[in-house]
Amino acid sequence: MxxxxxxxxxxxxxxxxxxxxxxxxxxxxxxxxxxxxxxxxxxxxxxxxxxxxHKSMTAVRTDELVIDEFGDEINLYKDIFIWKDTNPDANTLPFxxxxxxxxxxxxxxxxxxxxxxxxxxxxxxxxxxxxxxxxxxxxxxxxxxxxxxxxxxxxxxxxxxxxxxxxxxxxxxxxxxxxxxxxxxxxxxxxxxxxxxVESQVKGINYRFSKVALYSLESRVYLYLQQWQKSLDAANKALTIKSELVDLKATPVLTTKYDSKESILALEDGYTVGLKRLFYASPDLIGAYTRTTDLRFPLYFSANGSRFRIQKGGNDDQRCSFRTSELYLTKAETSLKLNNIADAKSTILKFIENRYTTAGYTQLESDVTAMNAADLTTFILAERQREFAAEGQRWFDLRRTSQKQIVHSFNGEDFTLQQNDPRYTIIYPAEARLNNPNL
Missing domain, CATH: 1.25.40.890 (Serine Threonine Protein Phosphatase 5, Tetratricopeptide repeat)
Structure with missing residues (x-):
């Protein structure tokens, strides 16, 4: 005591x-x-x-962003951007x-x-x-x-x-x-x-855990552990409490806001003000969307010359750790892993019906219906990329799936994170290593 x-x-x-x-x-x-x-x-x-x-900083390491090489705060992020984890610039922000x-x-x-x-x-x-x-x-x-x-x-x-x-x-x-x-x-x-x-928290204190937030975290943890049935069961328990999706055709708003009907746990800012000033959406990220039919595109991005700024994040009202869209995408992915392709298709279709124009959904409905398991897996993961752009989920998703190769350009030089690169694991910050030699 x-x-x-x-x-x-x-x-x-x-x-x-x-x-x-x-x-x-x-x-x-x-x-x-x-x-x-x-x-x-x-x-x-x-x-x-x-x-x-911290999740906002992981976005700098992903395929989501390109850096403004003339930005005022470039020394804070440039070595994170080029994965220079050993002996970075002294001004580099530590994780x-x-x-x-x-x-x-x-x-x-x-x-x-x-x-x-x-x-x-x-x-x-x-x-x-x-x-x-x-x-x-x-x-x-x-x-x-x-x-x-x-x-x-x-x-x-x-x-x-x-x-x-x-x-x-x-x-x-x-x-x-x-x-x-x-x-x-x-x-x-x-x-x-x-x-x-408490089944779910009321607006204003929904940064606190509730039953639905706990089930959402359980579903995410079991997804990463590749325990598909347990992840699916937890997602279903959460959806029993809260299953609303925002139909962007009727209500074109960011669903990351704490007062959104999709909000489950409004704790973290996935994309901070500093990142909004220094980074643009990467061509890879912009290219992931069908701009004419995906209703998220004009909500997530704003044109800045030939490039696009990301409109998510940067305010307390956009704190978002869990929302119902993740439950649908996890349910689709785990159903497919459990060889229930019919449930996977019906779940992903229910989700995307709320994210595309009527014409866009009609075409996708036909496409999804015809997909085999491999194509459907690719589509579900691509929907995760589109839905959670600049929310701090991409780095963790890449770690648990493909650990793909990523190339970042800086000052006319290309820097490569190889597939399955050891740098998919971030080294302990220098101060932590100094204070604890066991690390």
Missing amino acids: KKISKYILLFVAAIAVTSCDDYLDVQPVGRVIPETLEQYRAVITKAYHAYPE QYGALYNVIFYTNVIINDAPGKLNNSPERNQLLGEAYALRALAYFDLVNLFGKPYNPSTSGSDKGVPLALEIDLEQVFVPQPVEVVYNQVLSDLNKAGEFIN
């Missing part, structure tokens, strides 16, 4: 929610040792508020390894300390469930940034990331195998499922 109190005194800046009307309307109120439900809620709010924008462990620290305060202080109640259980779910999300992101891509035959020996599950000043942080990290993620998801009792 002495160690816990010392850590809390040093690091826990309590955050109080002052209004549910505005998204993330929170204010710091000082430093406390949490004792009450309200104070522990302040700790988890701080954890949510501290969740980093937010420490920030994710900071979030984990806050969740550990709740998981390890709150059960002994708080009386059993639905509110206390919901709080504990959110802490377990948020810790699971943080470890999932960490292992997909700094651990090798999941491979069922080698995950037991592939290097992952350290696990910190207790508040211990003397703990030695040694990277665990990828399999061990994923097992911890699954354990936390199971514990979260025992406690979370």
Whole structure:
């Protein structure tokens, strides 16, 4: 208990929610040792508020962007863009390894300390469930940034990331195998499922985990683990609670907004202001769309001379970690993996009916109906690329699928990320390696 109190005194800046009307309307109120439900809620709010924008940085490494070589902040991103991970420019932004462990620290305060202080109640259980779910999300992101891509035959020996599950000043942080990290993620998801009792969060506090958000995270985790049936089951459980899709024919709006009827968990900004200023959509990304029939194109992109700026992201109202569209695309992919091609086709058609003009959908309906399994797989993954453009999902999707070759041009020189390149795993930031020789 002495160690816990010392850590809390040093690091826990309590955050109080002052209004549910505005998204993330929170204010710091000082430093406390949490004792009450309200104070522990302040700790988890701080954890949510501290969740980093690392996924936006991964977009720089993908085939989604090209860099403005005359941009003011070019030194922050250029070495990420050309995958120069060893000895990058001193100004290069590091991937937010420490920030994710900071979030984990806050969740550990709740998981390890709150059960002994708080009386059993639905509110206390919901709080504990959110802490377990948020810790699971943080470890999932960490292992997909700094651990090798999941491979069922080698995950037991592939290097992952350290696990910190207790508040211990003397703990030695040694990277665990990828399999061990994923097992911890699954354990936390199971514990979260025992406690979370809110089916879906109301607008304004939908950055918090709920049952539908938990099922969405489970579906994503099992998809990456190639456990197709479990991923499909979790997606179906989420869709039972929330299944709305925005029909862009009737309502041409960005579905990434926190108040969209598709929103499930509005936590992360997938494309930050800095990226919006320095990058354009790549020809590969623009070429993925049929501009005349895909209703997402004019919503996602705006012409800037001969190039296109990305309109997503850059505002708190576009924070988006999970939305219903992902559930449909995961359901289609996993159904196909389970050799249920009829369900895969019906699911993807239900989704794209809301994303294309009537004429475009009619043609695609005919095309999809005639597809074999290989062509349908290509189409579903292409829909993921189109739907989640500049939302921070592309890098993780490339890691778990093709690990394709990517070529970026900078100052008249081509730089290549080879297929299955070791740089599909990001090395630990220099500061982290300096502070922890075990990395």
